[in-house]
Amino acid sequence: MRWLVFLLLLGTPAAAVTCDDFDHEGKSYTACHVDAAREALRLFHADEDGTVLGSFSAVEATLDVEMLSFAxxxxxxxxxxxxxGHYVENGIEKMRVITTExxxxxxxxxxxxxxxxxxxxxxxxxxxYVDLQPRCRDATQSGPMLVIxxxxxxxxxxxxxxxxxxxGVGTSADGTQAVFVISNDPVSFFEFGTxxxxxxxxxxxxxxxxKVSRLHAPSLGxxxxxxxxxxxxxxxDNGMD
Structure with missing residues (x-):
């Protein structure tokens, strides 16, 4: 029986993203932790015909056997x-960098x-970013910065x-971790930044x-x-470990 359990565990796909709810300073949030060193993190905007996708279900419809484990x-x-602002998808720049106030x-x-x-x-x-000119497969510009x-x-x-x-999103110093957070309560910029x-x-x-903030987290239903x-x-996520 123990061997059966062990084999079943071996055949269980590892979670691509870990999402959890938490409280901070009396407000509720949901965070999704992505191992950027391992997972297929991508940006989506329009399909091959140039039609803007606009929803999580529309993004999933563009995939073959894969699924979205987070969006x-x-x-x-x-x-x-x-x-x-600046937008790059799969190496193709669709909008330039905006540097002006x-x-x-x-x-x-x-x-x-x-x-x-x-x-x-x-x-x-x-x-x-303009000074360093990093090469990005995908990039999206937004604002303001929360933490610098x-x-x-x-x-x-x-x-x-x-x-x-x-x-919003935060990243680790070494670039291996990206954490995406959405507030479940209305919060100020200061509260969100902390x-x-x-x-x-x-x-x-x-x-x-x-106001338009949205989260797709199947692991949380x-x-x-x-x-x-x-x-x-x-x-x-292709469903394989």
Whole structure:
């Protein structure tokens, strides 16, 4: 019997993503931890015909035998759902880097860029990204930065009153870990930033969006629906260890 159990365990696919709910400073959040060194982390925006996907189910429909073990909206977009800032998918740049200050959260400098390669993922502050010019297989620009080299964005206020459901991503210093977080309660920028700085202890983190924030986490039985999305980040899992 023990050998049977052992063989069954061997045949059980390892979880591609670990998602969990937690509380921080009295607010509820969900985090999905991705091993960027091992997992197939990708960005999605449009199909081969150029039609914007806009939803997690539409992304899954483009896959063959694979499935999405995690997905989240990944950056701000215009009314036509085109990315507001820099966007690269599978090595093809679809939108240039925006370095100027502007209206809205995107233009609340410093903002940043989430860069994905086979085996790594990093959040860069935008001017650092321009200076270093890292090669990214996939990249999406959003803003503001939440955490920059271990410090909160300088314009976040501890007593800020603007609160929304918010989502974003933080990365480890070595680029092997990416942690995607969505708040389950309305939170301020300051409150959201402290999740990455104090609870997750990640050196850099980037805000994706608010109000339209969505999470697809099958391991939690969760797949949010709502507004049509622009860029989407996800982990493609072939079901094999």
């Amino acid at each position: 989240m909206n990944a950056g701000m977009y215009h009314d036509d759902r085109a990315p507001v 502007g209206p809205g959260n995107f233009g609340l400098l410093p903002n940043g860029i989430f860069c994905v390669n086979d085996g790594s993922a990093q959040v860069y502050e935008t001017l650092q 080299d271990g410090a909160l964005h300088p314009r976040f206020l501890p007593d800020g009153t603007s609160r929304f459901i918010r989502n 999740v990455f700085r104090d609870y997750l202890k990640l050196p850099n983190a980037l805000y994706f969006d608010g 969760r797949s949010d629906i709502g507004f049509q999305l622009g860029p989407i980040v996800g982990v493609v």
